[in-house]
Amino acid sequence: MTYTVFLSGSRKISRLNEEIRLRLEKIxxxxxxxxxxxxxxxxxxxxxxxxxxxxxxxxxxxxxEVCRNNVGSWPQKNIEVSSKLKGRDFYAEKDxxxxxxxxxxxxLWDGKSAGSINNVLEMMKNGKPVIIYFSPDRSFHALKQxxxxxxxxxxxxxxxxxxxxxxxxxxxxxxxxxVPVQGALSL
Numbered sequence: 001m002t003y004t005v006f007l008s009g010s011r012k013i014s015r016l017n018e019e020i021r022l023r024l025e026k027i028x029x030x031x032x033x034x035x036x037x038x039x040x041x042x043x044x045x046x047x048x049x050x051x052x053x054x055x056x057x058x059x060x061x062x063x064x065e066v067c068r069n070n071v072g073s074w075p076q077k078n079i080e081v082s083s084k085l086k087g088r089d090f091y092a093e094k095d096x097x098x099x100x101x102x103x104x105x106x107x108l109w110d111g112k113s114a115g116s117i118n119n120v121l122e123m124m125k126n127g128k129p130v131i132i133y134f135s136p137d138r139s140f141h142a143l144k145q146x147x148x149x150x151x152x153x154x155x156x157x158x159x160x161x162x163x164x165x166x167x168x169x170x171x172x173x174x175x176x177x178x179v180p181v182q183g184a185l186s187l
Contacts, residue, residue, distance in 0.1 A: 004033040006098045008119045009042025009108030013135055016045050020108065020133055023140070024049055027106065033057045035098045038068045038076075039091070042108045042116075047071040063094040088115060088167065099123050105130035112160045114167040120149065121173045146177040 005027050034050065037043040038060050050058050051072035058074040060067060063081050070076055081093045099122040109116040109132050120143060123130050130143045134155065141152050153161060165171055
């Protein structure tokens with residue numbers, strides 16, 4: 001059986017260190033299908049890595065008709081988005097579609113990006129585990145339940161946490177997270 005992994009991350013992360021590359025190597029060596037967004041930062045860095053190794057099992061998801069980045073000229077999936085939506089809400093529609101299409105998530109997070117933590121919460125709402133790379137201390141965290149996310153969020157600056165909570169309602173969504181998460185892969 002082949003699995004699909006949702007790769008995403010903060011726009012402020014634009015370089016992949018050796019630890020991240022090793023995790024990506026595990027994903028590609030198992031021939032998993034990859035879905036990745038089209039944003040600058042982590043999405044573009046992840047795409048560049050996959051293009052450099054000539055990985056073909058990739059689909060780039062784009063919000064609306066315009067794809068911002070598709071480094072490897074892979075198939076792309078354009079997600080129809082209401083013209084009434086703007087900014088984060090516009091691109092979140094693409095992220096929701098990617099979460100729905102995936103079995104697992106691998107997120108590169110700077111500890112500040114509301115979009116990245118939103119992707120984590122979306123995956124977990126759907127009962128799908130996430131491996132997160134927390135760039136402030138270069139650590140990996142396996143997230144399988146709400147308590148795992150709460151422990152990770154305890155590492156975040158209080159002001160940054162409040163800003164994320166205002167934008168994507170972290171606290172409320174963690175309280176609502178009751179769906180058991182499927183078993184994790186070895187990523």
